[in-house]
Amino acid sequence: MSAPPDGPVGSHPADRPGHVRRALTVWLVLSVIFIVIAVALSAAVNPTTASSVAGFATLTNMIFTVLAIPVALFVWVFVFYSLVVFRERRAAGASVADLEDGPPLQASVGVQVAWLGITAALAVFLIGWGMFGFFTETTGASSRPLVVEVTGQQWLWTYRYPSLGGVQSTTLELPVGRPVSFRVTSDDVLHGFAVDALGVLIDANPGQWSTTPTVTPDKTGDFETRCVELCGLYHTYMWSPVKVVSASDFASWVSANGGHMDATATAGA
Amino acid sequence: MSARGSRHLLGVTLALLVAGGVFVLLVLGVRSLGGLGYNPPAAAATTGASVTLSIYPDSMVCHGSTSGAPGGGPHPEWVSYCPSTSLKLPAHTLVTITVKQYDSASGLHNPFFDQVRGTVGGVMYVNGKALKQVTLDAPGHTFTIQTPPDAHETPLFVNVPLPGVADNAPNAVTVAGNQYPKPNVIVFRFRTGAPGTYIWHCYVPCGTGLAGDGLGGQDNFGGPMATTGYMSGTVTVA
Numbered sequence: 368m369s370a371p372p373d374g375p376v377g378s379h380p381a382d383r384p385g386h387v388r389r390a391l392t393v394w395l396v397l398s399v400i401f402i403v404i405a406v407a408l409s410a411a412v413n414p415t416t417a418s419s420v421a422g423f424a425t426l427t428n429m430i431f432t433v434l435a436i437p438v439a440l441f442v443w444v445f446v447f448y449s450l451v452v453f454r455e456r457r458a459a460g461a462s463v464a465d466l467e468d469g470p471p472l473q474a475s476v477g478v479q480v481a482w483l484g485i486t487a488a489l490a491v492f493l494i495g496w497g498m499f500g501f502f503t504e505t506t507g508a509s510s511r512p513l514v515v516e517v518t519g520q521q522w523l524w525t526y527r528y529p530s531l532g533g534v535q536s537t538t539l540e541l542p543v544g545r546p547v548s549f550r551v552t553s554d555d556v557l558h559g560f561a562v563d564a565l566g567v568l569i570d571a572n573p574g575q576w577s578t579t580p581t582v583t584p585d586k587t588g589d590f591e592t593r594c595v596e597l598c599g600l601y602h603t604y605m606w607s608p609v610k611v612v613s614a615s616d617f618a619s620w621v622s623a624n625g626g627h628m629d630a631t632a633t634a635g636a
Numbered sequence: 637m638s639a640r641g642s643r644h645l646l647g648v649t650l651a652l653l654v655a656g657g658v659f660v661l662l663v664l665g666v667r668s669l670g671g672l673g674y675n676p677p678a679a680a681a682t683t684g685a686s687v688t689l690s691i692y693p694d695s696m697v698c699h700g701s702t703s704g705a706p707g708g709g710p711h712p713e714w715v716s717y718c719p720s721t722s723l724k725l726p727a728h729t730l731v732t733i734t735v736k737q738y739d740s741a742s743g744l745h746n747p748f749f750d751q752v753r754g755t756v757g758g759v760m761y762v763n764g765k766a767l768k769q770v771t772l773d774a775p776g777h778t779f780t781i782q783t784p785p786d787a788h789e790t791p792l793f794v795n796v797p798l799p800g801v802a803d804n805a806p807n808a809v810t811v812a813g814n815q816y817p818k819p820n821v822i823v824f825r826f827r828t829g830a831p832g833t834y835i836w837h838c839y840v841p842c843g844t845g846l847a848g849d850g851l852g853g854q855d856n857f858g859g860p861m862a863t864t865g866y867m868s869g870t871v872t873v874a
Contacts, residue, residue, distance in 0.1 A: 518746055520839060521857065523782055525748040535748050537782075537793055554745045555841065555857035591785075599862055601835050606785045 386452065394444040398437040405432050414563035417586040417611060421566030423500050430496070434489060504580045512546040512581045513629075515539070519551070519558030519571035522601040524592055532626035539609040542617035543587050549579045559596030562609055564588075570596065584611040685725065686732045690718045690811075690819070691777050691798065693739040695866065697812045714860035715739055715777070715842050721869025727831045730756070733796075735779060736819040738811075741800030742842050742856075743773035749780065749839045752824070754794035760824040762799055769797075776800025778839045781871055784832060792834055792873075794826045828873045838867040 409429045416422045455466055516527040517539075528534040539562070541547055551560045551571045558571035565582050594605035612620065618628050690697070695716040725731050744750055751769045752760050759766045775797040783791045798820070805817035843861030860866030 518748070520746055521861070522835070522837065523780070523839075525746060527748070537748075555861075593785075600864055600868065601837070604782065604784055604835050608791070 386448070390445055390448045393448065394437070394440055397440050397444065401436045401440065402433050405429070405436060415588075415590065416566070417564040417584050417588060417590060418566055418582045419585065420504055420580070420582045421564055423503070424566045427496065427500060431493070434492075438486075438489070504582075512548040513542070515541075515547060515549050517549050517551045517560055517571070518554055519560060519594065519598075519605070520554040521556065521599050522594070522605040524560070524594075524605065524607045526607075528621070528626060530629040531621050534621055534624045534626035536624060537607055539592060539607060540617060540620050541584050541609065541611050542614045543584050543611050545614070546581045546583045548581045550576050551579070552576045556598050557596050558594045558598050558605070560592065561595045562590065562592050564590035564609065568595065587611050587613060685729050686734075687723060687725070688734045688736070689779075690736040691739050692716055692718060692811070692814075692816065694814070695860070696814045699865075711859065711866075714844070714863075714866055716860060716866045717838075717869070721836075721865050723836070723869065723871045725828050725871060725873050727828055727873050730825055730827050732823065732825050733779065735796075735798055735822045737776055737798045737800065737822060738809075738816040738819045739776040739800055739842070740803045740805070741774055741776045742840050744775055744778075744797070744840055746839065747772055749778050749795055750775065750797050752796055754781070754792070754826055755796065756825040756827070760796050760822050762820055762822050764821075770799055774799045775840050777842055777867070779836060780839050781834050781836045784834060792826075792829050794824075795839075796822065796824050797840075798822050831874050832872075834871040834873065836869055836871050842867060 406429065409425075409432075413425045413428065414421070416425055453469065455469065457463070457466065513528070514530060516529060518525045518527070523537060524539070526536050526539050547565075549560065549567060549569065551569050552575060553571040553573040555573060557573070559568070560571050561568045565584060567579055567582055569577050569579050571577070588611055590609040590611065592607050592609055594602055598605065621628055692698075693715055694712055695714045696712055698716055698718040698720075699711065699714075750772050752758055752767065757766075759768050761767075777798045777800075779794070779796045779798060781792055781794040783793060799822070801817045801820055807815035808818040809816055838861065841856040841861065843856050844859035845855070861868075864870075
């Protein structure tokens, strides 16, 4: 390595030892801080969960965030550390042409193996985690869920319960503890049907029916659907209430809307 | 000033210009949200506990030339509500809406909207006759009010399918120099809730273009169906 133009050999910060240790220390401290912040904010930024699917989605979001923080910080810390510490400074009156390249990078087998090994392990974990989530959502699903037909139209959701005498509503009413599957379509343009509390998200395509995996509401309460695909002038108005109620309240609501309970519900499924 | 100083000054000036442009665009974008789109140029908000609206098969009456004379409007072939799509209604009040429907039937795609919902008694009066529901192919348009997302405690949902006149009905009336068939007169009442801004919309695909046959034949949701001031607007409850 050549000497910096503004001093003797060894006076430049790059020539001093301990850079890796210092950068790793900064990276470790920042990682711990940001992970603590992410975990602490998780409850505030994630939606209320009212199904195991939504709970798994929230957990996945948090785990992926916790894993991503040290990876992202590793890159950023070393980039900014290098920019600050190894920045070549020009002496007074010197021109850019007076600057010389720094020392060439040397390959390190250990660093390369560690980098590839850690990223490969992370990728395999993420794939495995996703497949595990998909497995739990599909294999344990009820074979006879309550089917709700959802139609999106600028700018309103309408719900139809074909097995309950064709009850129709602009409010999504669901019984707690009963598996539900949504068949979703659109009458005009692309919409996006999302119930955050249930972990449901699917496109509503005009002229096509899409079906969600089965989801079971496990908590009574008031929630919301929203359109998550920009669909026109009043896209922001395209929401509807979701009410998860007890089985008896649901039966009363169905009856009040001119329908009747199906055999599956009567059997206590 | 040195060459280096000039470059710095130029850079700062350009950065300020770009930042100012971005700021102006942001302000214009946010302000456009407040108006929720285009309205007829000369129409004031229709106000009161009793409102009369008309639906024409074109936009000659309310969207004519800016001089006030019919014709020459921006989209004379578009169907339109008149005299305004901005309605102002008193809060917690029983209001009466009268709609003169001059247009013919187009039919609904979504059967949810063929039933009268949210009105007093769940009925509308079509030429004096009480009806709770019409066939799927009968409506020329609907008048449907829905609740904004921030009004969970006072939901307001009103849907009235408005039967169209016969396709072969002869022109019998003249409005602002334009010939139309004798309209169906539909009257309905509903009680408003808390103050707020609601939206209303026609749910009969009575517009032009948009989806096309390639997407399940869901056509005619564009044009006046996708532009405020024609088949959609706001209801301000105050």
